Amino acid sequence: MAEQLSPEATATLRALLTGSDPVSNALLAQIPHTRVVRRCGCGCVTVDLEVDRTAAAPAPPHDNPAVNAWYGAPHSAGVMVGTEGGYLSFLEIYSVSDEPITAWPDPASSNTEQVRARTSSTFRAAKTRTGTAESGGVSCPAGVAEASSDG
Template sequence: MTENLPADVAAALEAMLDTERPVHVALRRQLPHLSVLSRCSCGCGTAFFEVRTGEVEPAPTGPGTVVAAEAQIVTDGGDFPGEVLVFTQGGYLSWLEVCSWSDDIEVSLTAAGTSLRPY
C-alpha cells in the first residue's frame, strides 16, 4: 500500500494512522495515491506530499489545514525528544512534520523508526 513512499515515511504513516477511526481509514486509502514532493533539507525527515486527488476521496477532516494524527518519538531510554505530526489540507494528506522539543536534541524520522507513540 505504501511501496511508492520512502520507507521512513511509509512506516510513520502506517504507525500513526490507525484502522479504526473513520478519518484515519479514509487517509489510509490515500496512501497508494500519495507521493513525496520534497523533504526538509535539515535531515529531520519532514516530507511534503502530493495526492492524486482525482483517484481518491478526501477524508472528512474539514476544509482547512488540520493535524490529523500526532505521535511522540520515544527513545530506547524512554525519553520523549519530539513528535511527528500528520497534516491534511481539504481532507487530503499534505505533509508529515518531525519536531524536536529541544534545540539540544536532533530528531529524525529515520531514528524514530517504530518508536512512535500515537496520542
C-alpha cells in the same frame, strides 16, 4: 520532481493512522496514491506530500494535524500527520534537539504516545507555509526544499 514515499515514511504513516474511524480509514487509503513533493532543508526526514486526488477520496472534516505522536526513543521527537482539504499534506518530525532527525522512529516502538488532534484539545500544532512546525517551543527551523529523484 515528485518521488515515492520511502518504506520508512510509509510505515510511519500506517502506524500513526491506525484506527477504525472514518478519518483514519480515508487517510490510510490515500497512502498508495501519495508522493513526496518537498523535503525539509535542515536535513531531517520531514516531507511535504501530495495525493493524486483523482485516485483517492478526501477524509471527512477533522482537526489538523490529523495525528500527533511523541516518541521517547531513540530520540525525543514528535511526529505529525497534516492534511489539507482532507488529503495528506505533510509528515513532520520535530524535536528539542539541535541536530536534525534523519530517520523515522520505529513505528513498532513501545515508547509511543499518540495524541489525535481531532479528539484532544490539549495539544495544538500549526504548520506554516514555510514548512516549519511549531509546538510547545520546538520546531524545525528550516523550510522545505523541492524533492529530488536522486534520493
